[in-house]
Amino acid sequence: MNELDPIYHLYLAAVLFSAGVFVVMSKRNVVFVLVGIELILNGANLLIATFSRGNLNGQIFAIFSIVLTVCEVAVALAILLNIYKKYTTSNLDEVRELRNE
Amino acid sequence: MSMEALISLIVLLPLLGLGSTYALNHSGWRVSAAFIAGSFFCSVYLLFQLDSPYMVRWEWLPNLQVGISADKPAAILLALVGLLSLLVHLFSMEYMKDDTAKQRYFAKLAFFTFSMMGLLVSDSLILLFVFWELVGFSSYLLIGFWFKKDSAPGSARMAFMVNKVADVALLAGILMLLREGDSTFVSELGETLFFLPSLLIAIGAFGKSAQLPFSGWIVKAMAGPTPISALIHAATMVAAGVYLLFRIGPFLDSQVLAIVTITGIATAMYGALSAITQNDIKKVLAYSTISQLGYMVMGIGVSAGEASIFHLWTHAFFKAGLFLGAGVVIHTLHQRENSDPQDMRQMGGIRSKLPWTFVSFLVCSLALAGIPFFSGFMSKEGILLAAWTWAEQIGTWAYLVPDLALVTILITAFYVGRLVILVFLGESRYGTSVDAIKFDENAYFKIPLTVLAIGSIWFVYNINPLAHTSILDSFFGLVSIDSDSFIAQSGVGISIFLSIAGAVLAFSLFKPKSAFSLGYRDNVLPNSFGGRVIYNGFYLINAYRLIGTTIHSTAQGVTWVEKRIDGLLHFLAMSVVVLAKVLAIVDRLIIDGIVNFLAWIARVLGNVTSLVHARESQWQIIWLLIAFVLILSWILFF
Amino acid sequence: MIQVVQYFFFILILIGVGLILWTKNVIHAVYSLALVLVSLAGIYVLLNAELLAIVQILLYAGGVVILLVFGVMMTSRMKGRTLATKSKNSLVALILSVAIFTSLSFVFSEVSFSERIELHQPNQVEDIGISFLTDHIVAFELIAFILLVALVGAAYLAKISSNE
Numbered sequence: 001m002n003e004l005d006p007i008y009h010l011y012l013a014a015v016l017f018s019a020g021v022f023v024v025m026s027k028r029n030v031v032f033v034l035v036g037i038e039l040i041l042n043g044a045n046l047l048i049a050t051f052s053r054g055n056l057n058g059q060i061f062a063i064f065s066i067v068l069t070v071c072e073v074a075v076a077l078a079i080l081l082n083i084y085k086k087y088t089t090s091n092l093d094e095v096r097e098l099r100n101e
Numbered sequence: 102m103s104m105e106a107l108i109s110l111i112v113l114l115p116l117l118g119l120g121s122t123y124a125l126n127h128s129g130w131r132v133s134a135a136f137i138a139g140s141f142f143c144s145v146y147l148l149f150q151l152d153s154p155y156m157v158r159w160e161w162l163p164n165l166q167v168g169i170s171a172d173k174p175a176a177i178l179l180a181l182v183g184l185l186s187l188l189v190h191l192f193s194m195e196y197m198k199d200d201t202a203k204q205r206y207f208a209k210l211a212f213f214t215f216s217m218m219g220l221l222v223s224d225s226l227i228l229l230f231v232f233w234e235l236v237g238f239s240s241y242l243l244i245g246f247w248f249k250k251d252s253a254p255g256s257a258r259m260a261f262m263v264n265k266v267a268d269v270a271l272l273a274g275i276l277m278l279l280r281e282g283d284s285t286f287v288s289e290l291g292e293t294l295f296f297l298p299s300l301l302i303a304i305g306a307f308g309k310s311a312q313l314p315f316s317g318w319i320v321k322a323m324a325g326p327t328p329i330s331a332l333i334h335a336a337t338m339v340a341a342g343v344y345l346l347f348r349i350g351p352f353l354d355s356q357v358l359a360i361v362t363i364t365g366i367a368t369a370m371y372g373a374l375s376a377i378t379q380n381d382i383k384k385v386l387a388y389s390t391i392s393q394l395g396y397m398v399m400g401i402g403v404s405a406g407e408a409s410i411f412h413l414w415t416h417a418f419f420k421a422g423l424f425l426g427a428g429v430v431i432h433t434l435h436q437r438e439n440s441d442p443q444d445m446r447q448m449g450g451i452r453s454k455l456p457w458t459f460v461s462f463l464v465c466s467l468a469l470a471g472i473p474f475f476s477g478f479m480s481k482e483g484i485l486l487a488a489w490t491w492a493e494q495i496g497t498w499a500y501l502v503p504d505l506a507l508v509t510i511l512i513t514a515f516y517v518g519r520l521v522i523l524v525f526l527g528e529s530r531y532g533t534s535v536d537a538i539k540f541d542e543n544a545y546f547k548i549p550l551t552v553l554a555i556g557s558i559w560f561v562y563n564i565n566p567l568a569h570t571s572i573l574d575s576f577f578g579l580v581s582i583d584s585d586s587f588i589a590q591s592g593v594g595i596s597i598f599l600s601i602a603g604a605v606l607a608f609s610l611f612k613p614k615s616a617f618s619l620g621y622r623d624n625v626l627p628n629s630f631g632g633r634v635i636y637n638g639f640y641l642i643n644a645y646r647l648i649g650t651t652i653h654s655t656a657q658g659v660t661w662v663e664k665r666i667d668g669l670l671h672f673l674a675m676s677v678v679v680l681a682k683v684l685a686i687v688d689r690l691i692i693d694g695i696v697n698f699l700a701w702i703a704r705v706l707g708n709v710t711s712l713v714h715a716r717e718s719q720w721q722i723i724w725l726l727i728a729f730v731l732i733l734s735w736i737l738f739f
Numbered sequence: 740m741i742q743v744v745q746y747f748f749f750i751l752i753l754i755g756v757g758l759i760l761w762t763k764n765v766i767h768a769v770y771s772l773a774l775v776l777v778s779l780a781g782i783y784v785l786l787n788a789e790l791l792a793i794v795q796i797l798l799y800a801g802g803v804v805i806l807l808v809f810g811v812m813m814t815s816r817m818k819g820r821t822l823a824t825k826s827k828n829s830l831v832a833l834i835l836s837v838a839i840f841t842s843l844s845f846v847f848s849e850v851s852f853s854e855r856i857e858l859h860q861p862n863q864v865e866d867i868g869i870s871f872l873t874d875h876i877v878a879f880e881l882i883a884f885i886l887l888v889a890l891v892g893a894a895y896l897a898k899i900s901s902n903e
Binding site for chain 1: 886
């Protein structure tokens, strides 16, 4: 069986990572940013999974990563709900009062 | 009485006279004349009392001693001054009768008498200088007596200033003597002085005695009252220079003596030539005075000081007599209006109107001309013989001096004759209506004229009319000059011949009814070059004016330069201030600017780098990732 | 054969990523994310990581996506607010992401993989479970604890927001 050179998985992981970075940096909507964060994390997961050959450690750590991601998304959404209540906006540019200005 | 008291009286009585003119309003001036008379009698008394020179000294300043001394020459001259002052006082009482400023006149006259007498008895050169200046000052006061007249103030100033220039030299000479430690006492002079002090003192004497180049002031001084001219500028003040030279003479440097001789004879020629064509009676007499003074100074130069003093004495008498006679004429003709009373073209034929004046005038002018049987001849012979002796000793070129002296005698006789003829003889040119002028000869006029005329005749001095010695010789210290040499004897004869020839020449030219005399009334000034030169006195006064204006314009030029320099300095100061302000601005702008610029850079950099702490949270993430990429690329590629 | 499947999943992921990058609608982005997640699960299977693939579908595609959808639903009341205007950071972000991609690929290009060992493990899930509780027990317990804390916290925060 011919297999695809795993190097392509790495490139794909890099693509995911970069795309996620782009989304985080440039999108205004908070939920959009969360999507971007997901992309980043998934790119990292793919990377770990690609490099695990001959043992199962890659899988295990990827599972851990997913679980932590879930926690983080839950908390982020809770915070988002709070912010939304306060500002009635989900636009990042207008959420400024967290800083001391 | 004691010598001190006597001398004090002689010198100080005139001062009392001065005080009395102001103290007693009405006739104070008469009282002043009495004081002068007193001073004169005291001086005569002194003559008989004097056996040996009397000296007294006192300390004027610390380290400065001054003194007076009365020896025979001083005593005889004191008597002369006293006599002349008294005669002039008498004359002035009538002459100035109608003048409103009589008090001032007599006060100044007394002041002058005091100064002159003080000068004569001074022993210390410094004290002599003090009285010298006082005499000059009183001359200034008297010349400018009628100060409202146009010419008087300027003439007084010129007299004073010309004298002052010479006085500077005199003072310099005296101070030189002081510095070198030589004695400044005349009686203590023993050895020959050095060249420079001698020269300076001689120049100082030239100024007072109107030698060249200081001659101009006497001519201008004729603007003063005529009796003043008689006293001061004929007899006494101008003699002060001769007196000083007489005292210093034996001790002068030989080169200076030669200079003195040459100056003297040159002045004599100058005065005589200039007197020929003058039309003003007083100017003729002024130039005559210059000429005779030159004669005296020449006598000093040939080491015949005693003969010069004798001539001084006789000159005082006949010149004063001439001046006073002219004063009578002027005083009379003053009654005319709108014409110059001193102009000889308006005179003539006065002999019949003023006989007494004519006689005394004639006697005095014969004495001036040097005709035998008169005093002038005797004193001139003394000087002439001394000149011949001196020339014999020196050599060839020195014979020029006696030769010129003879020529002077000729010219002197010539102009004297012209003077007498044109004033007194001939047709009367003095006015259209003769009756309007009152010719009056007052006793006040007659007495002085008589005394002076008598003093000009030979028998007063010596029985022998042709002698050159006199009874006064002992007073002058005159030693008989050896007059046996052939040249000397013939010189005497030649001089007699020349004087008579000059008089005859004048008579033939100017006699009554001659062509010249007839046309003299309308005579205009000489046309020929030589005539114009001597008429204007060789333009000496113009030369004075030129010097004065040159100095004035130089001073103005210097002032102008000073102003420019002041302006320049002002400009420099201003530009320094401006520069300072500019520098201040530059300092403020540049130096502060640099500091401000640095601060501005820091602020800008700070503002720029604080962008890292972005407002928006996404930018923070961006900066984070930028840093991440940079570190990553650093690790990868370096 | 496998290559075709791998290519298929690759293409799916790329399509999904592309959709996320270029859509302006958040909901579309969330749906595209779901697509990406599922496709990733497929790739995991092909990498012999079967448990990972299942966990991915269960937690990511089933949990996280649902949470995101709920988030979108609750925070986009205004009409038109979901449409965010073009962000002004896009240029910098683009440059930066391209730079990151370039550097990452530069790193990856030097990786050389050894010959794959065909490891067919029928008891993969069992082995993973045993290793959870023996080799990685500490991590396992900590993860469980974190999960508990996070959930409790999130519930508390959500409660606050709904009470006010």
